[in-house]
Amino acid sequence: MTVDERAVTEALSRLADRARPVDPELLLSRALRRRARMKWPRWGLALAAAACVVAIGVVALRAHEQLSVSPASPPTTSTGPTASTEPTARATATAPPATAYVRDIPGLPRNTIAQFAKVEDCMPKGSPVHSMDGERLLPQYGTVKDYRWLVEAKDKLGVTRLVGSRKGFVLCTPAIRLVSYPTDPVFSYWGGDPPGKPALRGALSVDVYSIETQSEINPGRDGDPSFLVVAGRVAPQATRVEVEWADGRKMTASVRDGFYIGRSRVYADKKGSIRPVLLSKVTAYDSGGQALGELKNVKWRSEGAIDADD
Numbered sequence: 001m002t003v004d005e006r007a008v009t010e011a012l013s014r015l016a017d018r019a020r021p022v023d024p025e026l027l028l029s030r031a032l033r034r035r036a037r038m039k040w041p042r043w044g045l046a047l048a049a050a051a052c053v054v055a056i057g058v059v060a061l062r063a064h065e066q067l068s069v070s071p072a073s074p075p076t077t078s079t080g081p082t083a084s085t086e087p088t089a090r091a092t093a094t095a096p097p098a099t100a101y102v103r104d105i106p107g108l109p110r111n112t113i114a115q116f117a118k119v120e121d122c123m124p125k126g127s128p129v130h131s132m133d134g135e136r137l138l139p140q141y142g143t144v145k146d147y148r149w150l151v152e153a154k155d156k157l158g159v160t161r162l163v164g165s166r167k168g169f170v171l172c173t174p175a176i177r178l179v180s181y182p183t184d185p186v187f188s189y190w191g192g193d194p195p196g197k198p199a200l201r202g203a204l205s206v207d208v209y210s211i212e213t214q215s216e217i218n219p220g221r222d223g224d225p226s227f228l229v230v231a232g233r234v235a236p237q238a239t240r241v242e243v244e245w246a247d248g249r250k251m252t253a254s255v256r257d258g259f260y261i262g263r264s265r266v267y268a269d270k271k272g273s274i275r276p277v278l279l280s281k282v283t284a285y286d287s288g289g290q291a292l293g294e295l296k297n298v299k300w301r302s303e304g305a306i307d308a309d310d
Contacts, residue, residue, distance in 0.1 A: 122172030128187035203293025246278035
């Protein structure tokens with residue numbers, strides 16, 4: 001079998017203006033590797049290379065023709081004049097859409113649709129649940145639409161989020177597929193007592209100092225990883241929050257739009273229990289390193305709200 005090299009050359013020339021550039025060295029190396037594996041004859045390699053280039057050219061030609069037609073262009077008929085298909089609208093057709101947001105809640109940070117999806121992930125049943133019964137919903141503390149994602153703390157093992165409403169907040173350690181189970185979304189009031197308001201008096205608050213356990217499907221020798229979690233509100237100009245425990249451990253929390261959260265791994269003792277470590281100091285700083293506020297000897301403040309509705 002012979003190859004009409006002139007015909008192949010002319011075909012490639014007609015497609016050159018519309019096809020994407022092809023790296024000849026890459027194409028040749030692929031053909032040589034395939035030849036080594038399959039022991040094709042030389043004329044077979046030539047046909048394979050030509051077929052690859054022609055196929056690329058045809059795909060590029062079709063994509064080019066599709067992009068060249070403006071969405072507003074009128075249809076053409078066989079009896080009327082042919083409309084121009086110059087790519088005048090290509091730039092506007094490929095422009096990214098504006099960022100979409102969910103409805104704003106006064107006093108809470110704005111959420112994009114993607115950020116709000118984190119709230120839905122934290123409360124898959126639609127509302128917070130009872131602290132002693134994860135199947136018992138407590139819609140009196142609001143439903144998903146009343147909450148916004150505030151801030152989260154990440155590490156190599158996962159993430160713990162702070163999601164909040166105008167009344168209070170929920171700590172959330174979501175499930176990791178095939179690794180761990182989610183924590184129950186237990187509601188707490190801002191400041192610890194009803195009615196709870198997100199407005200902050202002073203420069204800093206510790207609204208929760210608790211333990212979050214990341215329950216694993218197949219825990220290791222150390223058992224399910226547990227974390228000391230510190231979270232709350234902070235002055236809007238704060239860019240950094242430092243946490244220090246009585247045993248000398250330190251942590252830098254994540255800060256976003258007037259809220260912060262941090263988590264630090266903690267291990268059980270020989271008896272399998274975890275004792276809370278005294279939180280000796282929490283300090284908020286602005287972008288210039290100036291301390292805005294400080295809280296010392298913070299008491300243990302776990303999650304959960306008990307009121308007349310419970």
